Amino acid sequence: MYGSDVLATGWRDRGAKQVPQVAAEADLVVEVADDGFCGAVTRVQGGNVELEDRLGRRRLFPLGGGFLIDGAPVRLVVPAAKAQGPRRTASGSFVVADQRARVALPSRILVEGKHDAELVEKVWGADLRAEGVVVEFLQGVDLLDDLLAAEPPSATRRYGVLVDHLVPGSKESRIAAAVERGPHGRHLRIVGHPFVDVWQCVTPRALGIAKWPEIPRGIEWKVGICRAFGWPHETQADTARAWQHILSKVTTYRDLEPALLGRVEELIDFVTAPAA
Secondary structure (H helix, E strand, O other), X not given: XXXXXXXXXXXXXXXXXXXXXXXXXXXXXEEEOOOOOEEEEEEEEOOEEEEEOOOOOEEEEEOEEEEXXXXXXXXXXXXXXXXXXXXXXXXXXXXXXXXXXXXXXXXXXXXXXXXHHHHHHHHHHHHHHHHOOEEEEOOOHHHHHHHHHHOOOEOOEOEEEEEOOOOOOOHHHHHHHHHHHOOOHHHEEEEEOOOOOHHHHEOHHHHOOOOOOOOOOOOOHHHHHHHHHOOOOOOHHHHHHHHHHHHHOOOOHHHEOHHHHHHHHHHHHHXXXXXX
8 A cells, every 4th residue: 555665755745636737827817725815817026926806906925836716726837928929120021030140242232321331230230131231331422433443243243332312413313324334334233312311311200300401502411400400510429429319219110211211122132132
């Protein structure tokens, strides 16, 4: 009747009824065996479960044994973490689990300046790393011809170029047209947005303003913007701080103008398409 080994561990529990473990999910109704308090689970925190009875009274109890459900003893345990739905990047793409950055492709996306590059990185950075696309800035579209001469594009090394203020009759549109007619036009794509500067690609809504101020001709545009907002504007450091404030308001693609969104997506598709 004592079994083969009276010294074996667990002999006290042999034949004892196992108490089931139940996750302390919100709204689960349980009774406390000791004092009869009955309530629904409102939260689990720090090894305790909070119960609220029908009169709105709340009490904390240690998780574990000592609870009843429909008169039967149970052990309350911490609920398992719920699986989250697919996460998205700032650009709206689905995050791929355990996605590592790819080795950089020979193809590149070129933008005019540092602010353009920072904005593209903030919204499309995760996508670009997943595709292995590097973004470089030119310090002005005027330097595009020199870069193409030094490092010519090819069928396996394509360039996508994002230009500010690409509207009919602008200096930028004339430069773009000349480059596209040149010897490198076949392996590059130049697109742009209509705004004076990439700052304006951030929507007024994201900044909490009705619209971007209109800056008269003859006033350096970024300086005029800082003045209009009452921000310091005397030095390059002032301008840099102003941009960082604007950039901080961008958390998702919804904070950018559609005129920029479509163009960046077009360039990503162009430089990542398989070579013909």
